[in-house]
Amino acid sequence: MGPxxxxxxxxxxxxxxxxxRVSEWCGHAPAIEEDIALANTALxxxxxxxxxxxxxxxxxxxxxxxxxxxxxxxxxxFRNLLLVERPNxxxxxxxxxxxxxxxxxxxxxxxxxxxxxxxxAAIAQKALKEVSYHxxxxxxLVIRLGDGTAxxxxxxxxxxxxxxxxxxxxxxxxxVDADLAAAGIGPPLGSVQPLWEGDLARVLAQATLxxxxxxxxxxxxxxxxxxxxxxxxxxxxxxxxxxxxxxRW
Amino acid sequence: MYxxxxxxxxxKVKSLEEMDPQERRFQERIDDDQKIEPKDWMPEGYRKTxxxxxxxxxxxxxxxxxxEGNWITRAPTLERKAILLAKVQDEAGHGLYLYCxxxxxxxxxxxxxxxxxxxxxxxxxxxxxPTLTWADIGAIGWLVDGAAIMNQVPLQRCSYGPYSRAMIRxxxxxxxxxxxxxxxxxxxxxxxxxxxxxxxxxLDRWWWPSLMMFGxxxxxxxxxxxxxxxxxxxxxxxxxxxxxxxxxxxxxxFIGLAIxxxxxxxxxxxxxxxxxxxxxTEFHEVLKGNGPCNAExxxxxxxxxxxxxxxxxxxxxxxxxxxARVAAx
Numbered sequence: 216m217g218p219x220x221x222x223x224x225x226x227x228x229x230x231x232x233x234x235x236r237v238s239e240w241c242g243h244a245p246a247i248e249e250d251i252a253l254a255n256t257a258l259x260x261x262x263x264x265x266x267x268x269x270x271x272x273x274x275x276x277x278x279x280x281x282x283x284x285x286x287x288x289x290x291x292x293f294r295n296l297l298l299v300e301r302p303n304x305x306x307x308x309x310x311x312x313x314x315x316x317x318x319x320x321x322x323x324x325x326x327x328x329x330x331x332x333x334x335x336a337a338i339a340q341k342a343l344k345e346v347s348y349h350x351x352x353x354x355x356l357v358i359r360l361g362d363g364t365a366x367x368x369x370x371x372x373x374x375x376x377x378x379x380x381x382x383x384x385x386x387x388x389x390x391v392d393a394d395l396a397a398a399g400i401g402p403p404l405g406s407v408q409p410l411w412e413g414d415l416a417r418v419l420a421q422a423t424l425x426x427x428x429x430x431x432x433x434x435x436x437x438x439x440x441x442x443x444x445x446x447x448x449x450x451x452x453x454x455x456x457x458x459x460x461x462x463r464w
Numbered sequence: 465m466y467x468x469x470x471x472x473x474x475x476k477v478k479s480l481e482e483m484d485p486q487e488r489r490f491q492e493r494i495d496d497d498q499k500i501e502p503k504d505w506m507p508e509g510y511r512k513t514x515x516x517x518x519x520x521x522x523x524x525x526x527x528x529x530x531x532e533g534n535w536i537t538r539a540p541t542l543e544r545k546a547i548l549l550a551k552v553q554d555e556a557g558h559g560l561y562l563y564c565x566x567x568x569x570x571x572x573x574x575x576x577x578x579x580x581x582x583x584x585x586x587x588x589x590x591x592x593x594p595t596l597t598w599a600d601i602g603a604i605g606w607l608v609d610g611a612a613i614m615n616q617v618p619l620q621r622c623s624y625g626p627y628s629r630a631m632i633r634x635x636x637x638x639x640x641x642x643x644x645x646x647x648x649x650x651x652x653x654x655x656x657x658x659x660x661x662x663x664x665x666x667l668d669r670w671w672w673p674s675l676m677m678f679g680x681x682x683x684x685x686x687x688x689x690x691x692x693x694x695x696x697x698x699x700x701x702x703x704x705x706x707x708x709x710x711x712x713x714x715x716x717x718f719i720g721l722a723i724x725x726x727x728x729x730x731x732x733x734x735x736x737x738x739x740x741x742x743x744x745t746e747f748h749e750v751l752k753g754n755g756p757c758n759a760e761x762x763x764x765x766x767x768x769x770x771x772x773x774x775x776x777x778x779x780x781x782x783x784x785x786x787x788a789r790v791a792a793x
Contacts (some may be wrong), residue, residue, distance in 0.1 A: 245772020254553035257536075361781045462656055462659055
């Protein structure tokens, strides 16, 4: 299978699993406005999943739909970043996870808008409108809660420290990334990280949060070696498709 | 919907002659179909009744996120997941503008939420039933939102302006909700035997609780008369229930589902369906807190509120600091 199939799976799976995580908040958020915003974010991510996995199915050419890819693969075949499968834990972990991802997502889509592949460029253009808003919101809340009360500051810093080791994976480039960059389809190698670092530093400074010192990187998402958390996400998500094989809904 | 037993504090409805001039002017405006706005004079009973009704309605929207949210992560396709997310997001939005409508009557959202959490305020009995299978999501959309629309369409003409306007927006979304629920049921009925059985089972469990959503029978509903005189309410509980049964029975037949009521049959003479006796003991037990999910629903809402306290406090602290910085400049 070609590198673009693999890349579309990576993008689609990250949207799907993060969308799943965010949707777990439904009805349990700290304020109604947050319930609405979280559901709205999850909804955007599920819409983007449909586009990316739809493209993956098309590229694969074996008749698998976006639903087939979402619901009928096991965890070793999932290609999402480990970061997005981390549990919600509390609003601090949820917001920091969202912010770290949104920032990467925003700059990645920014590059993909100029992709030599028209289908990729079209998905990126559509998704970027939504992700710009996700980033605006998550960065704003990271700043407010980082510089809020002593408790909110401490929780946000703890979440940043816990999630930090999962950020390095976003910038580990492999042959798929290299092939797509060479073809002008994916972002140029090494182009997203400096943008991410620059924005991150500005937001953390405003949030009065410290950039964690650890340089250790937890990785495996791109090759399908996940954390234990993903299996439970899939068990939950895929239940009906697995319990009633072939049924139409 | 969602406001089933709203007390009005009135033993009986006053005639115009019994009213003082101010109250009489108010009643005459209502009789003339004029809208009452937040800054207008209103009888204390009108204000209190509206706060009870609007907040019950708002609480129902918020608690109602829970049974449906229960299936978001397990929705069977990406499209169904997206539709359900959009729907539950709408419900939270309805809750938000209903709380805002209630706030125009001089009560804060936080105070209303406190009443919900302490058990002082009610929400619709329907949300104390569990969503056990995917078909329950279809049944809720079809029956629960269907019953809600029956109740809410007349509320668009409610005498209180902010409530009336909120209901106009809400009704547009509710009719979409009902269609998506029916679509889930239809798809199940076109599916395998197991899927059809799932749909029938959901109808069996949700039918009677849906009829209870309209509140007690008119004969036992002492508060309706005053609410109707104030045009907070436009139809009686039994009228709306009858309309709902008449609308829903052919919809069930169309997709091949049987309504679980042996007494349900068309009555040519009255131009409507006859139907069986509702188990009001069950209704009152659920209202008292003894429904299958009352405890879980309240636990989940209280936990969300308490776990979220640091977030709300943090946001307020930041806003105060930002305001102080602006003031210092």
